[in-house]
Amino acid sequence: MTTEIGQGITVTKTGEQGAFGGELLTINFGPHHPSTHGVLRLIVDLDGEQVRRLKPVIGYLHTGIEKQAEALRWQQVVVVTDRHDYLSPPFNNLSYALAVEKLLGVEVPPRANALRVIMCELTRISSHLVWLGTSGIELGASTMLMYCFRERDTILDMNEEISGFRMHTSYIRPGGVMADATPRFLELLDRFCNQMPGNIDEYEALLTMNPIFRSRTIGIGRLPAEDAKVLGATGPMLRGSGVPWDLRKSMPYSGYESYDFEVATSDLCDCYGRYLVRIKEMRESVKILRQALDGLPDGPVNIDDRKVLPPPREELETSMEAVIHHFKLFTEGYTVPAGDAYAAVESGRGENGCYVVSDGTHKPRRVKFRSASFVNLQPLERMAMNHMVADMVAIIGTADAVLGDVDR
Amino acid sequence: MGVEALAESLGQNILTTTLGKLIGWGRGNSVWPLQFGLACCAIEMIHTATASVDIARFGSEAMRASPRQADMMIVSGRVSQKMAPILRTIYDQMPEPKWVISMGACASTGGVFNNYALLQGVDKIVPVDVYVPGCPPRPEDLLNALMILQERIKAQGITPRQ
Numbered sequence: 001m002t003t004e005i006g007q008g009i010t011v012t013k014t015g016e017q018g019a020f021g022g023e024l025l026t027i028n029f030g031p032h033h034p035s036t037h038g039v040l041r042l043i044v045d046l047d048g049e050q051v052r053r054l055k056p057v058i059g060y061l062h063t064g065i066e067k068q069a070e071a072l073r074w075q076q077v078v079v080v081t082d083r084h085d086y087l088s089p090p091f092n093n094l095s096y097a098l099a100v101e102k103l104l105g106v107e108v109p110p111r112a113n114a115l116r117v118i119m120c121e122l123t124r125i126s127s128h129l130v131w132l133g134t135s136g137i138e139l140g141a142s143t144m145l146m147y148c149f150r151e152r153d154t155i156l157d158m159n160e161e162i163s164g165f166r167m168h169t170s171y172i173r174p175g176g177v178m179a180d181a182t183p184r185f186l187e188l189l190d191r192f193c194n195q196m197p198g199n200i201d202e203y204e205a206l207l208t209m210n211p212i213f214r215s216r217t218i219g220i221g222r223l224p225a226e227d228a229k230v231l232g233a234t235g236p237m238l239r240g241s242g243v244p245w246d247l248r249k250s251m252p253y254s255g256y257e258s259y260d261f262e263v264a265t266s267d268l269c270d271c272y273g274r275y276l277v278r279i280k281e282m283r284e285s286v287k288i289l290r291q292a293l294d295g296l297p298d299g300p301v302n303i304d305d306r307k308v309l310p311p312p313r314e315e316l317e318t319s320m321e322a323v324i325h326h327f328k329l330f331t332e333g334y335t336v337p338a339g340d341a342y343a344a345v346e347s348g349r350g351e352n353g354c355y356v357v358s359d360g361t362h363k364p365r366r367v368k369f370r371s372a373s374f375v376n377l378q379p380l381e382r383m384a385m386n387h388m389v390a391d392m393v394a395i396i397g398t399a400d401a402v403l404g405d406v407d408r
Numbered sequence: 409m410g411v412e413a414l415a416e417s418l419g420q421n422i423l424t425t426t427l428g429k430l431i432g433w434g435r436g437n438s439v440w441p442l443q444f445g446l447a448c449c450a451i452e453m454i455h456t457a458t459a460s461v462d463i464a465r466f467g468s469e470a471m472r473a474s475p476r477q478a479d480m481m482i483v484s485g486r487v488s489q490k491m492a493p494i495l496r497t498i499y500d501q502m503p504e505p506k507w508v509i510s511m512g513a514c515a516s517t518g519g520v521f522n523n524y525a526l527l528q529g530v531d532k533i534v535p536v537d538v539y540v541p542g543c544p545p546r547p548e549d550l551l552n553a554l555m556i557l558q559e560r561i562k563a564q565g566i567t568p569r570q
Contacts, residue, residue: 032498038450039491060491061447064525073522079520087447091563125425129452149458156455167544168449318559404447407488 018047019344031060035138035393038403042392049388054381058374069367073333074100074174077367081354082168082234084369086406087127090119091347093172095354096367098343100174103336103358106305111272112176112299113255118189118292119162119171120254120345121285125196126155127348128278132203135275135355135397139216143208153201161185163251172285175309176302186293199280207275217271221383221395224269228363231379234372235350236281237399240274242267247346259288274398281348308334333362342370347402349373416560428565434559435479439507442532443471444498445564447542449512466554474528475501477490480557482533486514487527499534507561509553510536513543 028042039060045053058133065084069077082089092175094116101108108116129148136144156166162185163169163178171178207213223233228241238245246263248256264280266273302309310329311322319340338360344353350372376399383395445453456463462468475498479482487495510530513519516539518528530536532553536558538553545553 029495032444038445038447058496060488061486061519062488062490062525063447063486064523065521068523069519069527082450083520130454133454144458145454148456150460153455153458153460166546169453266416 018052019265020048022048024052029392031057036396037134037401037404040396040401040403042380042396044389044392046340046389050386051384051389051392052386054384055065056377058377058381058403060405061403063404063408064128066367066369067312069364071363072323073362074336074364075329075333078170078173079168081369082170083358083372083404084392084408085352085373085402086165086167086349088123088347088349088352088401089128089168090116090168090172091352092122092354092369093170094120094254095250095343095352097174098345099125099341099354099356100336102343103173103339103356104308106303106308106338108303110255111180111299112172112301114292114296115177115181115301116254117256117259118174118181118289119159119169119177120159121283121288121292122155122189122192122284124348125282126152129155129242129284130167131278131397131400135394138208138393138397139213141210141213144203144206146217147199147203149204151196151349154188161188163353173309175305176300177239180301182241182298184222186296191284194295195318196286197283200279206280208279209223214272217398218268218396219272219273220387220391221271222269223303223379223383227382231382232375233350233379234266234375235348236274236277237350237376237379238264239265241269242399246342251344253343259291261288271394271398276302305336307372322364333339335360335362336364344370347372349402350376369405369408371405371408373399373403377401377406401407418425423486426483426565428563432562432565435505436558437467439466439468439558439561440470440472441468441478442475442481442498444481445484446487447514449484449515450539452519452544452547453482453484453511455524456550457557461547461551462473463551463554466551466558468554475499476503478502480507480509482509483510483515483530483536485544486512486519486521488525489527492527492533493529495530496533501535505561505564507557508534509538509540509550509557511540511550511553513541516541519543520533 025046027044029044030036031039041057043055065080068080077095082091085092129152133145133148159169160166162181163171205310225241225243228238242265242266244263249263259282263285266278285287306325310326315322336358338358340357344351352372353370355368356364361364384392439514510516515530518526538557540553542549
């Protein structure tokens with residue numbers, strides 16, 4: 001028997017009997033629910049208190065970002081890429097910038113690459129901190145949020161110092177980065193690299209051996225490696241199942257091949273394993289930040305191409321040609337050779353890809369994001385199967401889906 | 409105790425006021441927000457609740473998950489066409505008196521997304537008391553909006569909403 005439950009969603013009730021003598025019960029979870037990390041909606045079939053079927057309903061945060069990008073010029077699209085996965089703007093910028101740079105056939109200078117790596121790794125930490133804080137609250141450790149957001153605040157202050165904006169930095173652009181790092185930024189980064197390992201120890205002291213946290217996560221939401229691969233999981237979801245797949249190592253970009261770091265994996269395949277992977281990733285990110293800071297090369301932070309990037313301010317006062325370039329760039333933008341390109345980066349959530357198609361004009365023909373959160377929702381049913389409703393909260397938490405990234 | 413002494417001690421302990429001012433004072437200093445995160449602004453809303461900004465100084469740290477217990481809805485982020493009816497339902501479920509803060513450019517006007525998918529301003533479906541500009545606004549901006557709202561609630565007293 002199929003029933004319409006509103007907004008075009010139907011649920012088939014088979015009238016089947018559950019293992020506990022009762023009938024299966026269909027319940028609605030979300031979209032306004034404190035533990036869905038946004039506006040995720042789930043239709044869950046319960047047998048007693050155990051999950052038998054789970055169907056995510058998405059689209060409550062559909063923003064039309066991909067369509068909007070078609071109406072914007074190439075350099076304007078950067079601003080909307082910031083806002084799909086709103087916890088990791090530099091990754092979104094970077095995947096788009098790499099794809100456009102592929103089409104333009106340009107290579108950014110080494111200092112720009114190092115600054116890109118610094119911003120990405122800072123964001124990986126801040127994104128994991130949001131995950132850790134909110135997951136902590138859901139599993140009863142409400143102090144975690146205060147600790148995690150203390151460090152997140154320092155990262156946001158650094159974002160503000162380098163780009164002028166706390167969250168949506170728009171810092172990485174096709175052809176380079178927005179501006180060079182200020183001396184104060186490098187000072188803050190140095191202090192952060194010294195302090196952060198101690199702070200991660202603090203989080204671990206609160207959670208890693210905590211009996212309540214362990215009993216809520218160990219053995220919960222098991223996702224064997226084969227299933228994770230088949231369902232397309234990436235990032236900590238895949239590495240938490242013991243598969244050492246990290247785009248920074250497997251398909252290096254932006255000079256990641258020159259940094260010394262380990263790919264965090266765990267063979268536990270459960271929520272606790274994914275927690276360990278994320279904690280380890282934060283430590284590795286600090287290691288990368290330290291290497292990038294110590295070996296920060298000198299030189300320009302942008303490509304020297306007046307057709308793509310505006311001329312420096314001082315040139316505008318002396319050169320007529322610079323004024324013309326500046327005017328053309330800000331009235332009609334630049335054109336990109338016809339063709340298509342795909343670039344992917346490893347964000348805090350997994351493979352964050354961007355596919356762009358150009359028809360040779362000053363606006364993209366199509367921009368498509370391969371978002372990690374969307375694909376990482378696929379294994380949700382597999383993980384939640386036969387678990388209690390309360391465990392479902394822990395499982396949604398470790399999937400770490402950002403709904404802006406899912407719906408775009 | 410003599411009558412003069414009694415009058416003197418009462419003079420130090422009794423405050424005369426109107427009922428409206430008393431209720432306004434009470435309501436204004438305990439505005440419980442609805443925990444209603446939509447998009448990017450929700451993260452800055454969480455920042456407002458944490459130690460560095462600390463919304464608890466203004467009596468609004470009790471984020472309620474149920475609309476039945478909330479006084480104020482902070483629309484923190486973009487509202488899609490699909491979300492709009494749900495947002496209105498949640499607003500209707502909140503008991504009177506209730507207030508709405510529209511946080512960020514997307515909630516207030518649609519922001520950078522002028523397209524088919526987004527509601528161009530949440531004031532099309534719910535009455536908004538305070539708009540906060542920014543994309544997303546800083547936690548201090550949200551705090552300022554709360555203070556503006558508190559002044560209004562205090563001035564409103566027991567008079568019903570117009």
